[in-house]
Amino acid sequence: MTAAQFEAALRAEGVTVREVGSWQTHTRTAPGRPWGPVHGVVIHHTVTERPTDPVRLCRDGYSALPGPLCHAVITKDGTVHLIGWGRTNHAGGGDPRVLDAVVAESYGERPPAPTKGNKDGVDGNRHFYGFECENLGDGKDPWPAAQLEAIERVSAALCRVHGWSAKSVIGHLEWSNDKIDPKGFTMPDLRARVADRLTGRPTAPKPKPPKPSKPVKPAVDLSQLIAAARRDPARPGTPVSYPGVRTVEKALVKEGLLTAGLADGHYGTATKDAYAAWQRRLGYTGPAADGIPGQTSLKKLATKHGFTVTP
The missing domain is CATH 3.40.80.10 (Peptidoglycan recognition protein-like)
Incomplete structure (x- = not known):
């Protein structure tokens, strides 16, 4: 040849x-x-x-x-x-x-x-x-x-x-x-x-099934969430100032503390009251249960409902 x-x-x-x-x-x-x-x-x-x-x-x-x-x-x-x-x-x-x-x-x-x-x-x-x-x-x-x-x-x-x-x-x-x-x-x-x-029967290797990828957990920025909790209740309408609010609201819905229809991404009065109820469930009282998220209470909610918390 x-x-x-x-x-x-x-x-x-x-x-x-x-x-x-x-x-x-x-x-x-x-x-x-x-x-x-x-x-x-x-x-x-x-x-x-x-x-x-x-x-x-x-x-x-x-x-x-x-x-x-x-x-x-x-x-x-x-x-x-x-x-x-x-x-x-x-x-x-x-x-x-x-x-x-x-x-x-x-x-x-x-x-x-x-x-x-x-x-x-x-x-x-x-x-x-x-x-x-x-x-x-x-x-x-x-x-x-x-x-x-x-x-x-x-x-x-x-x-x-x-x-x-x-x-x-x-x-x-x-x-x-x-x-x-x-x-x-x-x-x-x-x-x-x-x-x-x-002999006219070409074959192809059997591809290995891909390894299932781990789902990425949503992340909630604590500082932005606190800012929304302080700012949103006084704002007219239901403007969304931080998308991470919706993640927290969904968790509060699963806890039975917030109506599903109010999980709209706006940290309004209803969301603030629901979060205060979550804080009281954890044993907080008085000013410590004011509906403004803290790191400890938010991390406990995150652990239970599959999201992460960043400072």
């Missing part, structure tokens, strides 16, 4: 592709470092966190391991960034038994754990396409549905072109005994999805 055919295969599978620089000639292929024959696909995670750019990192590599570090990077939004072609530094050494199983299309759902790794294994960079997928790799960083679908699509695209089954798609941890990637989803599940796509 040529670089152009590789790109065309991904686009034909519905993948969102972005070409990065002269990716077609960015390679580690050289005398003594051959490319091919290619037998499968290896999936990795990047172990990167923003603001680190996983695309640039995988394209350029670093001093101990020059880039490209894969053929393409799949970011969390599902975009597939093409960064290299031919041999790339992604798979390293791995178990020859795994390579034999991939070639024979006999890689099962419960394959033996690899016993060889980067230092003593066979050359995987020669025989596999590699995709680095943006993720912290801690098992907690989420894998968005768009990203998982892109991984499924690129894997299916290459299997389709080469006539492979989904058993030609493996994870780095299934290739080398010193690797753990990808972490956060299982390769048997990915292979099942690729198999379904190859």
Whole structure:
């Protein structure tokens, strides 16, 4: 397959592709470092966190391991960034038994754990396409549905072109005994999805139900409430000078101290009398039960009826 055919295969599978620089000639292929024959696909995670750019990192590599570090990077939004072609530094050494199983299309759902790794294994960079997928790799960083679908699509695209089954798609941890990637989803599940796509039954990951958000409690500003309690009774009509009054009035209605029709947001005489009754219920007498809210009485009302008090 040529670089152009590789790109065309991904686009034909519905993948969102972005070409990065002269990716077609960015390679580690050289005398003594051959490319091919290619037998499968290896999936990795990047172990990167923003603001680190996983695309640039995988394209350029670093001093101990020059880039490209894969053929393409799949970011969390599902975009597939093409960064290299031919041999790339992604798979390293791995178990020859795994390579034999991939070639024979006999890689099962419960394959033996690899016993060889980067230092003593066979050359995987020669025989596999590699995709680095943006993720912290801690098992907690989420894998968005768009990203998982892109991984499924690129894997299916290459299997389709080469006539492979989904058993030609493996994870780095299934290739080398010193690797753990990808972490956060299982390769048997990915292979099942690729198999379904190859037979015309593409699947989508089941989204996790969102965590129910805690309702936000309304807040009542004590100083503004006191100002309304002192100002509103003398004002003509029922002007609303502070919206938090209505929150307090609703609580007084539930206490049976104020008629529902008078919970109008205006701290008038009826509301003042109702609040005075609440203060007397708490044991206050005389001037302490004058219908002007205090911090202690208001906080007790707030605790009972689900709002908060700010000074």
